[in-house]
């Protein structure tokens with residue numbers, strides 16, 4: 622028997638007035654997965670997850686969360702799916718402890734807020750008695766994750782969680798998301814950051830102009846975008862360009878005025894270059910191998926532009 626997916630979005634369409642925000646989006650998220658939604662500004666990411674949360678009604682297509690329609694079964698879906706609050710939903714004067722207690726009281730079977738506060742580093746020092754307005758950016762994000770998890774949900778939506786955080790707070794937040802995943806909670810993660818998607822997500826949907834431009838594992842997206850590996854070095858003696866161009870997987874060979882060579886190819890080409898150099902007893906200075914990253918794949922898939 623196949624398991625019901627945690628989330629299933631099929632042919633989703635949503636327009637605001639005459640303006641189409643989501644034209645055609647489909648994806649399935651399995652239980653326990655960290656699924657990323659990546660895309661330029663205005664691509665339709667937030668609209669998509671708001672439809673998953675039941676905050677917006679699709680114009681066409683279907684959305685299911687644990688098999689339920691989030692609009693018609695809103696209460697049941699709220700028990701399954703935790704969502705972050707918009708910061709504006711919290712009073713500036715509410716303390717961390719009050720916010721945790723208040724939001725726990727909204728749920729029939731809430732998680733123990735003290736355990737959550739401990740897990741998310743909100744129980745240290747005076748954080749629990751600090752007012753929301755006085756928290757640092759990283760602490761606000763941790764509270765936001767805690768409030769998303771307070772109903773003890775099976776899945777959670779995290780939208781642009783690390784935007785505006787410094788690199789250290791961002792890395793700490795990534796560790797928290799990894800903890801959430803390790804506790805078995807499914808994560809739907811909206812992000813602008815390639816590094817974040819590459820590190821955290823099992824699969825990623827790249828959304829561009831309201832459509833899924835590609836859906837794969839981060840490694841699969843990199844392969845699919847046919848961006849390649851570049852091997853560059855300066856040989857101790859001249860090499861024949863034609864011999865380099867004939868190496869397995871080599872796509873192009875460029876020689877700079879200073880004798881530096883850059884070969885675009887694959888992992889296979891890297892090995893072939895090393896053997897060729899050994900055969901000719903040539904040493905390589907400044908040898909570098911630049912692997913394609915999800916950044917390259919993303920730019921290739923979305924034509925590079927933030928709109």
Ligand SMILES: Nc1ncnc2c1ncn2[C@@H]1O[C@H](COP(=O)(O)OP(=O)(O)OP(=O)(O)O)[C@@H](O)[C@H]1O
Nearest residue numbers: 637640641642660661662663664665666667668669
């Ligand atoms: N409430 C709304 N009313 C009118 N237009 C909207 C509304 N919300 C979003 N839009 C428009 O719909 C399109 C998609 O927006 P959406 O917020 O879903 O994209 P996004 O990918 O999340 O973008 P960002 O990364 O900038 O948050 C954009 O052109 C946006 O201006």
